[in-house]
Amino acid sequence: MSEEIKIAELFAGVGGFRLGLDGYTDPNGSGMSLPAAGPYKTVWANQWEPPGSNARQFAARCYETRFGEGSVVNEDIHKVLDEVDAGERDVPSVDMVVGGFPCQDYSVARPLSQAGGIEGKKGVLWWDIYRFLQIQISKSSENARYCLFENVDRLLKSPASQRGRDFSIILSCLSSLGYSVEWQVINSGEYGFPQRRKRVYIFAERNASWNQRVRLFDGVIARAFPIAKTEEIGTVSIPADPYDATLHFNEERSKRSPFRNRGVMADGKVLTCDVEEVYDGRLGCLGDVIVPASEVPESFYVPDEQLPKWEYLKGSKREERVNKKTGFTYFYSEGSMAYPDLLENPSRTILTGEGGSGPSRFKHIIKTEDGRMRRLVPDELDQLQGFPKGWTNVGMTDGHRAFCMGNALVVGIPHRIGCELAKDLD
Incomplete structure (x- = not known):
């Protein structure tokens, strides 16, 4: 991999991941700035607000105003990827894919082996991330080595009728592409930020050799946001096909999801436990x-x-x-x-x-x-x-x-995670 980490930002909003990783100097001249978290450079971004009228594209216009003309593709990502598959356009090769993808139904209607890849899906937007990763990896096995995603913490326990199914489908997809995964629920207000905002952050690395028990408390997210274990570590097996997860994950319909607020997956095996924050700095307000x-x-x-x-x-x-x-x-x-x-x-x-x-x-x-x-x-x-x-x-x-701010993330969270990943890259 080159020294520069090229990034694609999906569901970019007004650029929270880009600011956190690439850094910024305040465009309003206040002198405020955030240094780059490492050798990161966002080279491609997509933002599209359905139902698609021009009046709804205010986030993309903000992104382009702040980052420059042509900095964001303001088109439906599904249409963009259709054109890539048809050879009508290209997306640049990247080392890292980031995004705060919206909530949805992640289930699939038939086995992927019978569905031409991702057809038969009920949800759309996660599957476009999966498809984007497939496109990147098909161009080069060195592409898309890292991923960093953000979502609401209820992702770990949805849907209510089959707790944990949706997250197991995401883990199954990432495992099928060769990724190891760590995740952690982070409440920004407990780590010195001025807003209480609880979200799950998911970091994935392809072709990684992780010691899961070490990684559980020493991964890039856990180093950025220190934790202490509050219960025994549980194990979960992830189905190899998302279709199997759709049908059978937690089929006993346990009222509690097996996924806790911190976890690591490697080779389809999960270690997970509940943790609490470890922070002794000043709390923001x-x-x-x-x-x-x-x-x-x-x-x-x-x-x-x-x-x-x-x-x-x-x-x-x-x-x-x-x-x-x-x-x-x-x-x-x-x-x-x-x-x-x-x-x-x-x-x-x-x-x-x-x-x-x-x-x-x-x-x-x-x-x-x-x-x-x-x-x-x-x-x-x-x-x-x-x-x-x-x-x-x-x-x-x-x-x-x-x-836009209700849809955004706390910029400092990907920044801290990016700083820890940069240490590993060194």
């Missing part, structure tokens, strides 16, 4: 990213007449409700949450619905120094995810800026 009052538009302050609705939505409740379709009466209950959000703690997870002025249980609301209540502005959301202040301020609406 919401107050770290709050902008001066002079930078807050009046529209972000909550009118006094709306405050009772905000307080109600944030509070605990147990109410009798009636299903409008069936007429069935039931009791709905939920616990209380901080109101207003505490500036001295890490923030709650940013969701895609953070934008808009209407009251919401899940949007953030803070109390200002003059006693007024307001929502978070987009510059604060950018910084809660570790992007430079104003990263998404490229002409899109405030609502679209919030949506």
Whole structure:
């Protein structure tokens, strides 16, 4: 492999993986910067927001604004790969593939040996990653040696009817291509970042010779985000064909997934256990990213007449409700949450619905120094995810800026993982 690690970023959003690995200098001239995590260079990226109208491509336009014209392919990845297979276009050879792929149904309808590779799938987007890896490996056995993926932590235990099936399908796919895999659920707020955001990160390496028991606590993710074991190590066998996983994985329908929040797979065999964070540094907090009052538009302050609705939505409740379709009466209950959000703690997870002025249980609301209540502005959301202040301020609406951050990752997490991988490369 060359000294430079060429990267393809799939489902790129506004470039979180690229910033974390390639590093950045703040385009707004603040002097803030993040050094490159290693010899990484993103050479190809894809971002497409269905249903595909031009108005929905605000993330791709942000990506191109920040990284330059032609830096992202703003087309449906499935169509792109169809054209590659047909010889109508090419994708560059890369050493590493990264991406935060969306959740979906990962099951397959028939054995891959009878399905021409990946036909018969029910889900789409994971299978496009699998297909992209196949294309890379077919060009050269040295391609796509490394992968780094991000997803919600419920991936490890979905679907509810067959706990762990979806993740076993992903592991089966990666194993079939010669990858060894480690994963870890990381809550960014427990490692010094200003937002609590729990996600599973998956690192894979082709043709690796891993000692699984050593790797379980000394892999690149575990070194970047130290852990301590909290229960005995379990073992899991991964089916060789994703179709077998679809039909038979956890077929006894255990209510608990066999995959814990830390694990390693090699040769289709998994070691996994629950772990807890080991961190003694400063904890970040919401107050770290709050902008001066002079930078807050009046529209972000909550009118006094709306405050009772905000307080109600944030509070605990147990109410009798009636299903409008069936007429069935039931009791709905939920616990209380901080109101207003505490500036001295890490923030709650940013969701895609953070934008808009209407009251919401899940949007953030803070109390200002003059006693007024307001929502978070987009510059604060950018910084809660570790992007430079104003990263998404490229002409899109405030609502679209919030949506982009709800879909993004904490930039510092792939950065730390990339730093540890770079040590191995040295």
